[in-house]
Amino acid sequence: MDAPGLGEIQLFLPALVQSQRRSDGEAPWQVWIAPPHEPFAPALAQQGVELTRLLVVRPDTATEALWAAEQALSSGVCAAVLLWLKGTDDRWLRRLKLAAEAGGALGVLFRPERHRFESSPATVRLLLTQGEREPHLELLKVQGGRTGPIERTG
Numbered sequence: 001m002d003a004p005g006l007g008e009i010q011l012f013l014p015a016l017v018q019s020q021r022r023s024d025g026e027a028p029w030q031v032w033i034a035p036p037h038e039p040f041a042p043a044l045a046q047q048g049v050e051l052t053r054l055l056v057v058r059p060d061t062a063t064e065a066l067w068a069a070e071q072a073l074s075s076g077v078c079a080a081v082l083l084w085l086k087g088t089d090d091r092w093l094r095r096l097k098l099a100a101e102a103g104g105a106l107g108v109l110f111r112p113e114r115h116r117f118e119s120s121p122a123t124v125r126l127l128l129t130q131g132e133r134e135p136h137l138e139l140l141k142v143q144g145g146r147t148g149p150i151e152r153t154g
Contacts (some may be wrong), residue, residue, distance in 0.1 A: 008110060009039075012082070017048040019079035019106055028079035031072040033057045034065045035084055066092050073099035073107050080106040087111060093120055 009016075020027040027050040032039060035056065045051050057072075059065040062085055069083045073096060081100070088111070100107035109122070124142050 012080075012108060013047055013049075015106060016080055020048075020050045020053065027053045029053050029055060029072075029077050031055045031057060031068075031078055031081045033068050033072070033081065033083045034059060035082070062086070062088070066096070069107070069109075070095055070099045072103075073105045074103040075105075076103045078103060078105045080108065082108045082110070084110045090120075093122070097122065 016030060020030065022028065030049070030053060032054070033056075039054070039056060041051055044054070057065075057068050059068055065083060065085060066088060069081055072078045072081045083096075088109075093109075096107055096109065099105075124139075
């Protein structure tokens, strides 16, 4: 995704809200690492995101961002970790996937479109681009499923 702000948060918002609902009433953490824009708290709260359990991390380097994501994903106290990066290597992608599995967290990595043809251990890969009138979403990879454009209904 070369142009943040196309609706990437809207795309994941239902999962983010659902991930904070637990039967014991204690909302798990969400960590957003290196978002390109300041999250708009009133809109997030209106949609049901528990802001007191949302942590925004602004690392100085990509290495620090990757380290923070790995720690948050594997901690077991985070429901979701969103990470915005310009790029990374296969070794780090694998580490992030293993950390998410170990911690039971939803891990979302936002990268530029130029990475679309690179291999990735991700379970699901999406491409969000600006269409003529509205954003266009394409499923690049899904384990056990079919790829292709996702048609908007309703």
